[in-house]
Amino acid sequence: xxxxxxxxxxxxxxxxxxxxxxxxxxxxxxxxxxxxxxxxxxxxxxxxxxxxxxxxxxxxxxxxxxxxxxxxxxxxxxxxxxxxxxxxxxxxxxxxxxxxxxxxxxxxxxxxxxxxxxxxxxxxxxxxxxxxxxxxxxxxxxxxxxxxxxxxxxxxxxxxxxxxxxxxxxxxxxxxxxxxxxxxxxxxxxxxxxxxxxxxxxxxxxxxxxxxxxxxxxxxxxxxxxxxxxxxxxxxxxxxxxxxxxxxxxxxxxxxxxxxxxxxxxxxxxxxxxxxxxxxxxxxxxxxxxxxxxxxxxxxxxxxxxxxxxxxxxxx
Numbered sequence: 001x002x003x004x005x006x007x008x009x010x011x012x013x014x015x016x017x018x019x020x021x022x023x024x025x026x027x028x029x030x031x032x033x034x035x036x037x038x039x040x041x042x043x044x045x046x047x048x049x050x051x052x053x054x055x056x057x058x059x060x061x062x063x064x065x066x067x068x069x070x071x072x073x074x075x076x077x078x079x080x081x082x083x084x085x086x087x088x089x090x091x092x093x094x095x096x097x098x099x100x101x102x103x104x105x106x107x108x109x110x111x112x113x114x115x116x117x118x119x120x121x122x123x124x125x126x127x128x129x130x131x132x133x134x135x136x137x138x139x140x141x142x143x144x145x146x147x148x149x150x151x152x153x154x155x156x157x158x159x160x161x162x163x164x165x166x167x168x169x170x171x172x173x174x175x176x177x178x179x180x181x182x183x184x185x186x187x188x189x190x191x192x193x194x195x196x197x198x199x200x201x202x203x204x205x206x207x208x209x210x211x212x213x214x215x216x217x218x219x220x221x222x223x224x225x226x227x228x229x230x231x232x233x234x235x236x237x238x239x240x241x242x243x244x245x246x247x248x249x250x251x252x253x254x255x256x257x258x259x260x261x262x263x264x265x266x267x268x269x270x271x272x273x274x275x276x277x278x279x280x281x282x283x284x285x286x287x288x289x290x291x292x293x294x295x296x297x298x299x300x301x302x303x304x305x306x307x308x309x310x311x312x313x314x315x316x
Contacts, residue, residue, distance in 0.1 A: 148237020
């Protein structure tokens with residue numbers, strides 16, 4: 001999955017001497033290590049203030065189902081059990097992981113893992129105690145700011161919703177980083193139909209042992225009067241934060257007996273009638289992958305899914 005940058009070989013006798021005596025394998029390892037530490041957008045080390053950067057999974061058996069991390073494993077390995085959709089500017093928080101789009105000032109994707117226990121609200125944990133704030137782990141050139149949203153007419157829409165992370169106040173607070181936000185239409189969308197989808201995902205924990213969720217923005221083309229297709233979207237604020245045309249949410253639920261089901265939704269970033277069923281927004285997951293340029297749950301072979309969008313697959 002991870003592809004290191006190709007490094008140039010040292011020319012002449014130095015290379016010949018190094019490779020002599022069966023040292024080719026050592027040289028390959030040196031290349032890989034150097035490539036890892038020079039890969040753009042994937043900082044390594046503890047110098048990130050608002051989050052910690054992580055090294056994505058680099059292998060796996062795509063023909064099977066990755067086992068659940070052992071008890072005591074770190075939270076990130078649980079969240080990213082089925083693989084990374086992409087590797088651009090990854091940030092890990094205590095209860096979710098995101099990839100940040102530095103050009104558009106919104107996430108590429110945000111990943112969560114929910115269980116019946118993880119979504120329980122602890123006493124004293126309140127969304128009202130959290131404040132929207134810049135993510136200082138992102139270079140100042142590429143951050144969105146509260147001032148970008150002010151008077152824009154758009155909500156600061158959570159990709160990892162606060163309602164999914166209420167086990168302690170710090171987890172809730174971390175969902176208010178602006179790197180977890182994208183501009184969303186408020187009435188009829190962020191405060192209504194999109195929130196209905198978030199609640200639907202939480203309710204899935206009543207049916208499934210594990211619920212894995214990937215959420216993010218889309219910028220979809222539209223045919224104009226001249227018959228040509230264009231991708232057009234608004235930008236807001238001094239930092240030109242992009243306003244997505246649509247948002248996706250791809251969900252995998254795992255039952256107690258390890259059966260796996262997938263659902264994929266795409267909603268337009270506009271006011272949606274309240275009585276519109278969420279099922280109207282279900283789409284083939286590969287259509288979302290093509291539009292987003294991402295591969296969802298790529299460590300999970302699709303032939304292991306017993307249902308997709310509520311319909312039995314042909315494999316079972």
